[in-house]
Amino acid sequence: xxxxxxxxxxxxxxxxxxxxxxxxxxxxxxxxxxxxxxxxxxxxxxxxxxxxxxxxxxxxxxxxxxxxxxxxxxxxxxxxxxxxxxxxxxxxxxxxxxxxxxxxxxxxxx
Amino acid sequence: xxxxxxxxxxxxxxxxxxxxxxxxxxxxxxxxxxxxxxxxxxxxxxxxxxxxxxxxxxxxxxxxxxxxxxxxxxxxxxxxxxxxxxxxxxxxxxxxxxxxxxxxxxxxxxxxxx
Numbered sequence: 001x002x003x004x005x006x007x008x009x010x011x012x013x014x015x016x017x018x019x020x021x022x023x024x025x026x027x028x029x030x031x032x033x034x035x036x037x038x039x040x041x042x043x044x045x046x047x048x049x050x051x052x053x054x055x056x057x058x059x060x061x062x063x064x065x066x067x068x069x070x071x072x073x074x075x076x077x078x079x080x081x082x083x084x085x086x087x088x089x090x091x092x093x094x095x096x097x098x099x100x101x102x103x104x105x106x107x108x109x110x
Numbered sequence: 111x112x113x114x115x116x117x118x119x120x121x122x123x124x125x126x127x128x129x130x131x132x133x134x135x136x137x138x139x140x141x142x143x144x145x146x147x148x149x150x151x152x153x154x155x156x157x158x159x160x161x162x163x164x165x166x167x168x169x170x171x172x173x174x175x176x177x178x179x180x181x182x183x184x185x186x187x188x189x190x191x192x193x194x195x196x197x198x199x200x201x202x203x204x205x206x207x208x209x210x211x212x213x214x215x216x217x218x219x220x221x222x223x224x
Contacts, residue, residue: 102152
């Protein structure tokens with residue numbers, strides 16, 4: 001069936017280091033993947049997206065990598081800052097359907 | 111800038127009360143969604159609507175109903191609130207069809223049922 005998951009529920013990194021958050025999916029018919037950031041007490045915010053015909057997409061300090069062979073998606077945050085502390089989760093979109101991972105809680109240690 | 115607005119951020123209601131959660135989007139999106147989010151369970155879809163006056167059950171519709179009388183507005187109704195409906199409720203919207211649709215969320219409504 002359709003599923004999206006995340007590898008680690010929590011991740012701690014030193015300020016200034018790079019962070020890598022991973023996500024796996026089970027269905028090969030996905031067209032589009034999205035990463036969200038959710039700060040405490042707030043709704044999820046769009047960070048970056050990638051279509052299934054791409055392997056990599058870069059934004060400001062963030063990069064998303066898509067490995068369709070192993071059905072794996074990762075979010076890389078460069079030079080992690082305290083403001084990056086949040087829960088990050090991936091989502092898949094196929095048509096009008098959205099499937100969400102449960103999230104990785106990122107803590108940035110000053 | 112995209113905007114999904116949930117009118118109530120924090121509510122405390124008594125068991126058995128009728129509760130209305132309102133959501134408005136300004137992006138002319140066809141699809142609107144209501145999710146609840148609980149620790150360790152992620153986002154669970156309650157209901158969604160792909161057009162005015164249309165609705166579809168999600169994964170956990172029991173105890174909830176919805177109303178979509180206008181394209182921009184989607185309401186979640188708890189007919190008789192129970193303590194197990196204490197949760198954070200998220201409204202979202204997206205364009206319809208095809209692929210590559212991003213879903214945008216509101217800031218959430220924290221409901222406590224006592």
